[in-house]
Amino acid sequence: xxxxNEVHAASGSHEGWIxxxxxxxxxxxxxxxxCELTGPSTAEETDMDVTAMVGLAGQLCGVLSVRCExxxxxxxxxxxxxxxxxxxxxEEMSDALGEICNMVAGNFKNKIAGLAEGCMLSPPTVxxxxxxxxxxxxxxxxxxxxxxxxxxPMVVSLQIHS
Amino acid sequence: MSIRxxxxxxxxxxxxxxxxxxxxxxIDLGKxxxxxxxxxxxxxxxxxxxxxxxxxxxxPVMDGLxxxxxxxxxxxxxxxxxxxxxxxxSESHVVQALSCGxxxxxxxxxxxxxxxxxxxxxxxxxx
Numbered sequence: 001x002x003x004x005n006e007v008h009a010a011s012g013s014h015e016g017w018i019x020x021x022x023x024x025x026x027x028x029x030x031x032x033x034x035c036e037l038t039g040p041s042t043a044e045e046t047d048m049d050v051t052a053m054v055g056l057a058g059q060l061c062g063v064l065s066v067r068c069e070x071x072x073x074x075x076x077x078x079x080x081x082x083x084x085x086x087x088x089x090x091e092e093m094s095d096a097l098g099e100i101c102n103m104v105a106g107n108f109k110n111k112i113a114g115l116a117e118g119c120m121l122s123p124p125t126v127x128x129x130x131x132x133x134x135x136x137x138x139x140x141x142x143x144x145x146x147x148x149x150x151x152x153p154m155v156v157s158l159q160i161h162s
Numbered sequence: 163m164s165i166r167x168x169x170x171x172x173x174x175x176x177x178x179x180x181x182x183x184x185x186x187x188x189i190d191l192g193k194x195x196x197x198x199x200x201x202x203x204x205x206x207x208x209x210x211x212x213x214x215x216x217x218x219x220x221x222p223v224m225d226g227l228x229x230x231x232x233x234x235x236x237x238x239x240x241x242x243x244x245x246x247x248x249x250x251x252s253e254s255h256v257v258q259a260l261s262c263g264x265x266x267x268x269x270x271x272x273x274x275x276x277x278x279x280x281x282x283x284x285x286x287x288x289x
Contacts, residue, residue, distance in 0.1 A: 032179070105249070
């Protein structure tokens with residue numbers, strides 16, 4: 001795993017963090033689900049009805065979220081636990097997607113100098129359903145990574161507060 | 163010899179993954195106890211003898227660092243090795259965990275092989 005001290009938290013534009021966010025996401029799927037993400041995805045996200053969120057506080061404040069379809073979240077859970085898809089319950093699915101989001105957030109911050117020490121993560125929150133709006137105090141354009149998990153779209157985004 | 167393990171994590175999915183990882187790398191697991199936070203783990207270990215504890219850091223009620231600080235006060239826990247498994251990857255967390263008595267530190271995400279590398283040495287002859 002890359003233990004990069006290559007991008008510093010205080011360094012200018014956050015655009016440079018996009019490859020690290022993508023790498024952090026890919027590593028979580030490779031190590032914990034034995035699954036290679038493909039993409040980038042250009043699919044519409046109208047059916048993305050499961051969203052996991054982890055708050056960041058400290059030197060970097062914001063919200064990291066992972067969004068995908070319910071079928072994708074169930075398959076992620078199945079792969080993570082090594083159980084058949086039809087045995088995955090909704091509670092397990094929420095727990096698994098929350099853990100994925102938590103690991104992506106932790107893996108991402110560990111790649112940026114100063115953030116591993118200076119940034120805390122909140123416990124994950126998982127929202128199911130698509131009829132909601134997310135309002136955050138983000139004051140800069142968010143970072144977004146669109147990938148495909150088993151041909152299904154997923155979006156990892158980071159909304160940053162100053 | 164079968165290893166009796168206590169897995170402490172507020173995510174039941176993660177507890178199952180840790181148990182599966184231990185089995186995948188050939189560790190002869192006997193009874194596996196689970197706890198969702200440090201306080202539950204202290205209660206569990208007072209009632210059950212275990213050979214190994216795998217523990218997350220960030221948990222509600224009582225976190226993993228507070229748990230290992232209180233562990234020496236539990237009779238059954240004497241000399242039981244603790245390996246932390248956590249997303250917190252900073253050096254200060256590692257140093258803090260080791261100074262509190264942890265014998266190993268695994269960062270999430272992890273592979274079963276990484277679990278093996280950190281767990282087998284602390285089990286010594288029991289593995």
